[in-house]
Amino acid sequence: MHASTVRNLLVRGMLAGLIAGLFAFGVAYAIGEPSVDGSIAVEEAQAAHEAPHAGHGGAAHEEAAEEEEVVSRSVQSTAGLATGVLVYGVALGGIASLAFSFALGRVGRFSPRATAALTAAGAFTTVYLVPFLKYPATPPAVGNPDTISKRTTLFFLMILLSVLLGIAAIIIGRRLAPRLGNWNATLAAGAGFIAVVAVAFVFLPANDDAVKAGFPAALLWEFRVASLAIQAVLWAVFGILFGALAQRLLAPRAADAKTEAEQPTPAVA
Structure with missing residues (x-):
């Protein structure tokens, strides 16, 4: 281009x-x-x-x-x-x-x-929806001000991880397409993305003090x-x-x- x-x-x-x-x-x-x-x-x-x-x-x-x-x-x-x-x-x-x-x-x-x-849907999913599901937004003055730096770091870490996993899913889907077909390759890559995100949700620390x-x-x-x-x-x-x-x-x-x-x-x- x-x-x-x-x-x-x-x-x-x-x-x-x-x-x-x-x-x-x-x-x-x-x-x-x-x-x-x-x-x-x-x-x-x-x-x-x-x-x-x-x-x-x-x-x-x-x-x-x-x-x-x-x-x-x-x-x-x-x-x-x-x-x-x-x-x-x-x-x-x-x-x-x-x-x-x-x-x-x-x-x-x-x-x-x-x-x-597809670009808009992928951006919404990886940049906002997935991080939101792990670290949902909170109203102002609700969380502990002493942990705001930690909570911000975790949220942006989740965004970075989600975007990288989304890119990896696209690459894997393209490589699987010649063998599985476009539809099956898309399903397999999507399932892999969800599985890895679920593992990340389990092991990343929770924001227990995000809400008073x-x-x-x-x-x-x-x-x-x-x-x-x-x-x-x-x-x-x-x-x-x-x-x-x-x-x-x-x-x-x-x-x-x-x-x-x-x-x-x-x-x-």
């Missing part, structure tokens, strides 16, 4: 990621922010309950918390949320478009639209479902939009190349 084509796909991927980020922001604001507000209310209620027993120390903690809040909650839930989600969408859209450029024609004889859908004792289970469930929905919408919209853009970019070139190849070679006098 020519460098100019890759560059055009990168631009389209970032554009698709931006639009997908807008949809994800709508979902985050509609169903994600209420659970965040609820978790903050729970934290404030617990702090208010502990303050009378803390004496002057509790008052000092409250004053320090007020001073640390440089950005208001209303700005965080609107402009701040939009900025974060849109930047996230553009970045992932660019990375996914580069992965698409590598995968096109290498994972099967799929059209650009189908390859984009007494935190409402229903609120935690709502937050995690909202987090999953945001990512699902982001990748679904990206896969659809980028697939359409890539199809429009690449299909005419493929048709022109096919037509040129089918033209008879002029006879030499």
